[in-house]
Amino acid sequence: VQLQASGGGLVQAGGSLRLSCTASGSAFNINYMGWYRQAPGKERELVAGIGNGGTPNYANSVKGRFTVSRDNAKNAVYLQMNRLKPEDTAVYYCNVELRESDYEGGYEYPEFWGQGTQVTVSS
Numbered sequence: 001v002q003l004q005a006s007g008g009g010l011v012q013a014g015g016s017l018r019l020s021c022t023a024s025g026s027a028f029n030i031n032y033m034g035w036y037r038q039a040p041g042k043e044r045e046l047v048a049g050i051g052n053g054g055t056p057n058y059a060n061s062v063k064g065r066f067t068v069s070r071d072n073a074k075n076a077v078y079l080q081m082n083r084l085k086p087e088d089t090a091v092y093y094c095n096v097e098l099r100e101s102d103y104e105g106g107y108e109y110p111e112f113w114g115q116g117t118q119v120t121v122s123s
Contacts, residue, residue, distance in 0.1 A: 001025045001112040005094045007079075008117030015121070016082045021094030021114050023075040031099035031109060033070050033077035037090035037119075047092070048079060061087075084121045091116040 007019040019035065034049025048068035050056040056068045067080040077094060094114040102108045 001027045001096060001098070003094050003096060003112055003114035005092070005114040005117045008092060008119045010120045010122065011084055013084060013086055013121055013123050015084050016080070017084065017119060018081070019079040019092055019094070019117060019119075021077050021096075023096050023112070027075045027096065027098070029099050030072070030075060030096055032095075032097040034095045034097075035068065035077070035079045036093045036095055037088075038093070038116075039087075039090040042090075044093070049095070050077070081119070084119075086121045086123045088119060089121050090119060092119050093117075 001023055002025045003021055003023050005021040007017060011017055032049055032051045035047045036044050037047050038044040046059055047062055048058045048066055050068050050070050065083045070077045093116045096112045098110050100108050
């Protein structure tokens with residue numbers, strides 16, 4: 001599975017950006033699609049994600065400002081980021097989790113990561 005992310009850039013505080021990520025290759029049975037970010041000197045953290053049920057989850061710091069969505073037909077996940085703040089500055093990574101049979105009656109959940117896209121918010 002290959003993930004191609006795009007949409008990062010430089011924006012002033014209060015502005016907006018939209019990130020896109022498309023999965024290709026053996027991207028069957030996608031269970032969860034999401035976005036993580038990592039700021040300098042900090043650990044990678046979940047920003048937002050959405051499972052097959054369609055209910056999104058968000059980090060508290062982005063609730064009300066960011067919206068995650070997915071297009072199953074395109075194997076794509078999007079992150080609309082509004083009212084951006086300088087503290088949103090980070091490298092953003094898309095993440096895809098598959099759900100595959102382990103052939104023993106259970107499932108495995110392999111994860112894949114995109115290459116990261118830089119988002120910089122100036123004050």
